[in-house]
Amino acid sequence: MELLLLNGPNLNRLGKREPDIYGAETLADIENRLQRLAEESDVVLTCFQSNVEGELINRIHQAGDQGIDGVIFNPGAFTHYSIALRDAIASISVPVIEVHISNIHTREEFRHTSVIAPVAAGQLCGFGTAGYDLAFHAFMLKRKERVHLEN
Numbered sequence: 009m010e011l012l013l014l015n016g017p018n019l020n021r022l023g024k025r026e027p028d029i030y031g032a033e034t035l036a037d038i039e040n041r042l043q044r045l046a047e048e049s050d051v052v053l054t055c056f057q058s059n060v061e062g063e064l065i066n067r068i069h070q071a072g073d074q075g076i077d078g079v080i081f082n083p084g085a086f087t088h089y090s091i092a093l094r095d096a097i098a099s100i101s102v103p104v105i106e107v108h109i110s111n112i113h114t115r116e117e118f119r120h121t122s123v124i125a126p127v128a129a130g131q132l133c134g135f136g137t138a139g140y141d142l143a144f145h146a147f148m149l150k151r152k153e154r155v156h157l158e159n
Contacts, residue, residue, distance in 0.1 A: 009050070009151055010076040011144070013042055015057040016064055016084035022109075022137075030109050033137050042080075045144055061086060065096040072100025077151070078129075079104040080143040087112065087122045098127040103150075105143040108133035 015035060018025060023034035039055045046053035056067050064086070071079055081104050086093050097104050104127070111134030112119045125131050130146065132139040 009078075009147070010052040010054070010074075011046070011147060012067065012071050012076055012079045013039065013053060013055045013140070014064060014067055014079055014081040015055075016082060016086050017059040018084055019082055020057050020059070031136055038137050038140055042140055042144055045141065049148055051148075061090060061092060065092055068093070068096040068100060068104075071102050076102055078102060078147045080107055080140060080147075081105065081124070081128075082107045082109070082140075083124055087124050088119060089123065091123060094123045094127055097124065103129035103147075105129055105146060106131040106133075107139045107143050109136055109139060110134060 019035055022030055022038070023032055035057060042055070043053055045051075058064050058067075064083070068079065068081075079102055081097075083090065083093055083106065087106070087108070104124075106122065106124050106128040108131075112122065113133065122131065130143075132142050135142060
């Protein structure tokens with residue numbers, strides 16, 4: 009199984025940026041934790057972060073072209089207005105789980121709407137950085153279901 013952990017704008021600032029909302033963990037902490045989970049689960053995990061919308065779109069297209077098994081994606085602020093990212097996700101057959109550290113539905117009104125959610129396999133928000141782990145485990149459950157159905 010191969011997964012892509014994709015993070016959008018300002019997530020490289022985790023640990024420094026508004027710790028009262030996003031906590032003290034850095035993006036490197038999250039990536040290292042998920043890499044350990046991946047190793048324990050015989051999963052290849054690639055991590056990528058960018059503040060540039062086009063780079064994120066290119067990675068989504070690449071995931072679709074390579075036929076990887078899933079994408080864990082925190083689009084950051086692009087969640088609320090990037091039709092281009094939404095269309096990139098809609099253009100691939102790879103399932104994408106949208107992750108947010110804070111609960112976007114209880115924050116400022118402009119954060120309540122996700123243009124990504126309608127094309128995502130699911131959305132996790134409000135669980136802190138554990139949302140990344142939950143998304144990873146969701147893909148592991150799907151893998152287990154596929155193996156069970158094949159046998």
